[in-house]
Amino acid sequence: MPLSRRDFLLAGTAAGATIGVGVLVPLGFVLADDDDANGATGASLATFPRARVGSVSSLGVGDAQFFDYPYEGTPNVLVKLGERVPGGVGPDNDIVAYSNLCTHMGCPITTYEADSHTLGPCPCHFSSFDLSRDGIVGFGQATQNLARILLEVDGDGIYALGVYRLIYGHADNLAGEDLVVVSEGV
Amino acid sequence: MAGTGSGRVPLPPTDAVVKTTVCEYCPVACGYKVYTWPVGDEGGTSAADNALGVDFPTTTLSGRWISETMHNVVRVNGERHNVVVLPDPDADVVNVGGTHSVRGGELAQKVYTPDGLTADRLTKPLLRVNGTLVPISWDMATDLVAELSTHTIAEHGELAWGMKIYSYQYYENVFAGSKLALGAIETPNYSPHHAPAEGDDVPGLSDCGIDAFSAAFADDAAAEVLFIAGSDPYETKTVRFTTWQQPGGATIVYVDPRRTFTANYAENSGGLHLQIVPGTDTALYMAIARVIVENNWWDDDFVSQHTASRGELDAEGKWRRVEFGRSFDQFREWITSTPEFALDRASEITGVPADKITRAAELISGGSGAQPKTTVLFEKGVYWSHNYENTAAIGNLGLLVGASGREGRATSRMGGHQRGGQKAAGYPIDKSPDEYDGHKLEMDTERWLVQGNTRFRWVVGTNWLGAMGATDALRKAVVELKAKGPEVTSTRYETALEQLKAQIDAGGLVIVHQEIYENDSTPYADIVLPAATWGEEDFARNNAERRLRIYEKFMDPPGEARPDWQIFAEVGRKMGFDGFDWPDTNAIFEEASEKSSGGRRDYAALVEKAKADGMRGHDLLRTFGTTGLQTPLSLEGGELVETVRRHADLQFNSDSGKANFVFADWDAVATRNEILGPDPSKDEVWVLNGRVNAVWNNMFDFVRRQNSVERWPSNFLEINPADADARGIVNGDLLSIESDGVLDQLGRAHKGGFTAVAYVSDIVPPGVTFTYFMYPGSPANNITSADSSLQPLNLRYNFKLGKGSITNLGPSGLAESMSFAPRNLAPGASS
Structure with missing residues (x-):
C-alpha cells in the first residue's frame, strides 16, 4: 500500500510541550501516526525521483542495506527495525531509511547496532543516531536529525520518494545541478 | 525559520557582513564566524557566488556545511537579516578545521527572534x-x-x-x-x-602551588598518558576530546562512577576505566600514589628539585600551606601509613579492582620503564564531591609523576564554563562573618x-x-x-x-x-x-x-x-x-586590563600595545580573530608574547617558588560520606548529577531549542537494569526521587525531591543513578545538601553526592517517543 506524505511527516504544527517555567516549545519530533496525520509537510517531494531501493522479502529484522539516493554517490541506509514506528513502511510498519552521512561533518556511517536501532558511532567524531526515533542524535555532536528518506512499499518493492531535511553537504537538496540523479524505478 | 526540514538553507552572499565570535557555552570555546545579510538576498551554490567561497554540495569534513539549525533570522539595525553562525572553518586553534559540538553548532538557535522560540526574552524592566x-x-x-x-x-x-x-x-x-x-x-x-x-573552587590544588588552568590543549595532544577524572570530556568538553585528546593517541586512564563514552573509549583503546564508588576519589588517588611510592616509580628529578622541604613550607605566608603542606618525605610517610590507602583496603573502599589500581599507577608513572608524558585533568566530579581533600589528592598525584610545566605534562582543571571572572576589586574578607580556626573565610x-x-x-x-x-x-x-x-x-x-x-x-x-x-x-x-x-x-x-x-x-x-x-x-x-x-x-x-596584571588572565600588555599603536583594546584583540592570544601576555620588543602553559619555568604559586604535597584528611571524607551517602535501610541509592551533551547548564537557551527538547523532553534518571527490575521500572516510567536526609543551609535535615523519566542503562552501576542537574521543573538540587559547614575549610556544597529513594509513578507517556538509545557507544568495542 503506498504511503502518502501525510503519513510520514510532521506534527510540528499540532504538538507542543510545556517545559519548566511555562515556556511553550513546539515539538516537531512528534511524528504523526497513520491514523492522525494532519497533512503538513516541508518536503519538496514532487521533484524527487521515485526509485526502487530494496525489497521487503530480502530485508530481515536488524539488517542494514545501503543505497544511493537522490543522487548517485549520495548514500543512505535502509533498515527493518522490528518495531513499529511512525513513518515506518512495510507489513510491520518498521522499515525506514535515512541518509547515512553524519549531520555533524559528513562522514558516512556504516555501523548499525540493531538492538538499540543505533546508527553509529560515526568514525569521525562519534555521533550516533536513533533510527527508531526519526534519526535523532541519540548521542554526539550533529546539529540535526539524519535526513530521512520518504519510502513507500509497492508489492515486494521498497521505493524512495523524496528526502526530508537537509542532506549533509547541500544547501538545497534539489540543487545538485552537477550531480547525477539515481535512475527512476518502475 | 530554521530547522523546518525544508531541505534548504540560504547561503550568505559574497557581501554578507562577517563577524568573529566564540561559542557561548563550554570552556573549550570554539571559534565561530557570523554571517549576516538582509532577508531577500541570497548567495549561490558556486564558490564565486557565496561568502564561504566553496561549491555546494560541500565535501566531507569541509567545515563549510550549514545545517538547518545553523541559520536563523534576526534584526540588525531594526531590519530583518539572515544569520548563519558557522564554526570557523579556518580555525587553526581550538576547533581546528571548523569542528564543533552539538551545543555550539546550533548557536544560531540561541539568538532572539520575535516570532520564534526565543520570543520570550525579557525586553522591558x-x-x-x-x-x-x-x-x-x-x-x-x-x-x-x-x-x-x-x-x-x-x-x-x-x-x-x-x-x-x-x-x-x-x-x-x-x-x-x-x-x-x-x-x-x-x-x-x-x-x-x-x-x-x-573563593577558590580547587583549594587543595592551589595549595600544591599549581595554577588551576595551567594546561594548553596542545599538552593533551602531546601527552602519552591522560589521567582524566570527574568529567567526561567527550560529553562536556567535546572538541577538546575530539581534536586534542583522542587524535593525540594518549593512553587514557579515566575515573568516573559511570561507564560513559570516554570510559568505553579508554577501555577499547588500551586504557582503563576506574569505576569508582562516589565520594572515594581521595582514597583512589592516594592508593595509586602509594603503589607508585612503594615501587619507586615516582619522578624523582621533578620531586626532588621542585617540591618544597618542610623548612620551606614552614616559611610560607599562606596558613593553609603551612598547616596542610607536606614535604615529599612527610607525604610518603602519610600515605604509606594510612590503612585506607593500602591496595586491598582502597580497592574495597573505591570499588576499583586492585589490579586496575596497580595498572593505573604503572601507566601514569611508566612503572619500571621510561616515564611517559602524563597529564592529569579533572573537573567537578572531583571538586564538588569532597572539595579540599579531592583537589589536594589529585594535585599530589600530578606532582608525583612530574605532570607540570612541560609539553604534555600538566595538572589542570578542564573547566566548567569559560573564564570571564575579571573582578575590579579584592574581596573584603575581614568583614566576613565566617572563619575556620581563627582564619577568615569568604562568607x-x-x-x-x-x-x-x-x-x-x-x-x-x-x-x-x-x-x-x-x-x-x-x-x-x-x-x-x-x-x-x-x-x-x-x-x-x-x-x-x-x-x-x-x-x-x-x-x-x-x-x-x-x-x-x-x-x-x-x-x-x-x-x-x-x-x-x-x-x-x-x-x-x-x-x-x-x-x-x-x-x-x-x-x-x-x-x-x-x-x-x-x-x-x-x-x-x-x-x-x-x-x-x-x-x-x-x-x-x-x-x-590593569586589574588583570600579574595573574593568569593578564592582558595588560595587549592594551598597552593597542594604545601605543593608536588602537582601542577591543580592536586590537579583534585582529587576532578566533585565534586570540593565550594569557598571561607580555610585551617583548613591542610584540605580544603569549603563555602556552603555566609553570613552564617550573616555578610554582608559592613563596618559595616550589610546589608541595598537601594533606588530604581521609577521616573527614569518610565521615562526610557517612552523612551524605545513601542509607540502605531507606532503600536509598546515590543520585549523582551532571551535564549532558545536548544541553547546557540550566537550559536557558536549550529549553528553547527544538533539537534539544526533542532529545530531552523531560529530565531523566539513569538507572541500572538490576535496580530498575527490582522496582518494576522500565524506560519511560516517571520516577519520584526523594530523600528526607537533605541538609539545608542551617544544617537541618530536610525532605526534598524531584521527578524524572527512567532511562534504564548499564552506564550506571547498581546502587548509583544519574540525572541532569538543572532541568526546568525537575530541580535535582532539591536532594543535594546545602550545609557548607560540612566543608569548613572552604565553604562549598557537595553537589555531586546526592541520594534518594525511588518510587515509580507509572508511565510518563514518553516511552514511545523519547529516545532511550545508548549514550556511550565508543569505537573499537570488542563486544
Whole structure:
C-alpha cells in the first residue's frame, strides 16, 4: 500500500510541550501516526525521483542495506527495525531509511547496532543516531536529525520518494545541478 | 525559520557582513564566524557566488556545511537579516578545521527572534505590583535599585546588601558588577552562581602551588598518558576530546562512577576505566600514589628539585600551606601509613579492582620503564564531591609523576564554563562573618540570607534558586522573608519605593533579578531587569587554555534590554559613586586590563600595545580573530608574547617558588560520606548529577531549542537494569526521587525531591543513578545538601553526592517517543 506524505511527516504544527517555567516549545519530533496525520509537510517531494531501493522479502529484522539516493554517490541506509514506528513502511510498519552521512561533518556511517536501532558511532567524531526515533542524535555532536528518506512499499518493492531535511553537504537538496540523479524505478 | 526540514538553507552572499565570535557555552570555546545579510538576498551554490567561497554540495569534513539549525533570522539595525553562525572553518586553534559540538553548532538557535522560540526574552524592566510583574521605565527601575541599595546600606549595613552573580559572563560585565559590589559598596555578601561563597573552587590544588588552568590543549595532544577524572570530556568538553585528546593517541586512564563514552573509549583503546564508588576519589588517588611510592616509580628529578622541604613550607605566608603542606618525605610517610590507602583496603573502599589500581599507577608513572608524558585533568566530579581533600589528592598525584610545566605534562582543571571572572576589586574578607580556626573565610551568603540577614539581593545572570543546594529549603526561606512588610501596590515611584523600603526594614528581602529569560528565581523578584547578551554587545573572555578572544556584536538586543555593565554603571552613578562613566564596553575592557596584571588572565600588555599603536583594546584583540592570544601576555620588543602553559619555568604559586604535597584528611571524607551517602535501610541509592551533551547548564537557551527538547523532553534518571527490575521500572516510567536526609543551609535535615523519566542503562552501576542537574521543573538540587559547614575549610556544597529513594509513578507517556538509545557507544568495542 503506498504511503502518502501525510503519513510520514510532521506534527510540528499540532504538538507542543510545556517545559519548566511555562515556556511553550513546539515539538516537531512528534511524528504523526497513520491514523492522525494532519497533512503538513516541508518536503519538496514532487521533484524527487521515485526509485526502487530494496525489497521487503530480502530485508530481515536488524539488517542494514545501503543505497544511493537522490543522487548517485549520495548514500543512505535502509533498515527493518522490528518495531513499529511512525513513518515506518512495510507489513510491520518498521522499515525506514535515512541518509547515512553524519549531520555533524559528513562522514558516512556504516555501523548499525540493531538492538538499540543505533546508527553509529560515526568514525569521525562519534555521533550516533536513533533510527527508531526519526534519526535523532541519540548521542554526539550533529546539529540535526539524519535526513530521512520518504519510502513507500509497492508489492515486494521498497521505493524512495523524496528526502526530508537537509542532506549533509547541500544547501538545497534539489540543487545538485552537477550531480547525477539515481535512475527512476518502475 | 530554521530547522523546518525544508531541505534548504540560504547561503550568505559574497557581501554578507562577517563577524568573529566564540561559542557561548563550554570552556573549550570554539571559534565561530557570523554571517549576516538582509532577508531577500541570497548567495549561490558556486564558490564565486557565496561568502564561504566553496561549491555546494560541500565535501566531507569541509567545515563549510550549514545545517538547518545553523541559520536563523534576526534584526540588525531594526531590519530583518539572515544569520548563519558557522564554526570557523579556518580555525587553526581550538576547533581546528571548523569542528564543533552539538551545543555550539546550533548557536544560531540561541539568538532572539520575535516570532520564534526565543520570543520570550525579557525586553522591558518590570516591577511586581499587586503580585504581578508590570513594565516600568529604565529610569524608574535604576532609580529604585539605587535608592533601595543606598537605604539598605545606610540602615542595615553593607552586609545586608548582596549580589549573586555569574563568575564568567565576560570580563566587562563581571568587572562592572564587582566594581559596584566589592569596590564601591565593599560588601562581602557577594557570591558566584555556583557556590554559596566566593573563593577558590580547587583549594587543595592551589595549595600544591599549581595554577588551576595551567594546561594548553596542545599538552593533551602531546601527552602519552591522560589521567582524566570527574568529567567526561567527550560529553562536556567535546572538541577538546575530539581534536586534542583522542587524535593525540594518549593512553587514557579515566575515573568516573559511570561507564560513559570516554570510559568505553579508554577501555577499547588500551586504557582503563576506574569505576569508582562516589565520594572515594581521595582514597583512589592516594592508593595509586602509594603503589607508585612503594615501587619507586615516582619522578624523582621533578620531586626532588621542585617540591618544597618542610623548612620551606614552614616559611610560607599562606596558613593553609603551612598547616596542610607536606614535604615529599612527610607525604610518603602519610600515605604509606594510612590503612585506607593500602591496595586491598582502597580497592574495597573505591570499588576499583586492585589490579586496575596497580595498572593505573604503572601507566601514569611508566612503572619500571621510561616515564611517559602524563597529564592529569579533572573537573567537578572531583571538586564538588569532597572539595579540599579531592583537589589536594589529585594535585599530589600530578606532582608525583612530574605532570607540570612541560609539553604534555600538566595538572589542570578542564573547566566548567569559560573564564570571564575579571573582578575590579579584592574581596573584603575581614568583614566576613565566617572563619575556620581563627582564619577568615569568604562568607556563606546563602546561610546568611536564610538567617534573615540579607535585606536586598541583586541576582544577576543565574538561576539562583535552582542552582544552590537544598533548593526547596532555600525557596521556603525566601517565601517566608518575602512575606514580611507591605506588598507593592502602585507603579508610582514614591509609593513603590516606600513600600519596598518598608519590606527591607521589616526584616524582609527585596530581590532584583537581572536576566535574559525568566527562570526559577523570577517568581520571587520585585524588580526584573532585562539583559542583553552574547551577540548583542562586544565582549571578551578566556577559555580553559587561557585563550583570550573577542565576542563581537552582530545583532540588536531585544526590546529595551541592556548589557549588564550598563545597568551596573547607571546604578553606580545614581548611588553617587565615581568611576562608573564608561562610554562603551571597550573602556571597561581597557580599565580591567590593569586589574588583570600579574595573574593568569593578564592582558595588560595587549592594551598597552593597542594604545601605543593608536588602537582601542577591543580592536586590537579583534585582529587576532578566533585565534586570540593565550594569557598571561607580555610585551617583548613591542610584540605580544603569549603563555602556552603555566609553570613552564617550573616555578610554582608559592613563596618559595616550589610546589608541595598537601594533606588530604581521609577521616573527614569518610565521615562526610557517612552523612551524605545513601542509607540502605531507606532503600536509598546515590543520585549523582551532571551535564549532558545536548544541553547546557540550566537550559536557558536549550529549553528553547527544538533539537534539544526533542532529545530531552523531560529530565531523566539513569538507572541500572538490576535496580530498575527490582522496582518494576522500565524506560519511560516517571520516577519520584526523594530523600528526607537533605541538609539545608542551617544544617537541618530536610525532605526534598524531584521527578524524572527512567532511562534504564548499564552506564550506571547498581546502587548509583544519574540525572541532569538543572532541568526546568525537575530541580535535582532539591536532594543535594546545602550545609557548607560540612566543608569548613572552604565553604562549598557537595553537589555531586546526592541520594534518594525511588518510587515509580507509572508511565510518563514518553516511552514511545523519547529516545532511550545508548549514550556511550565508543569505537573499537570488542563486544
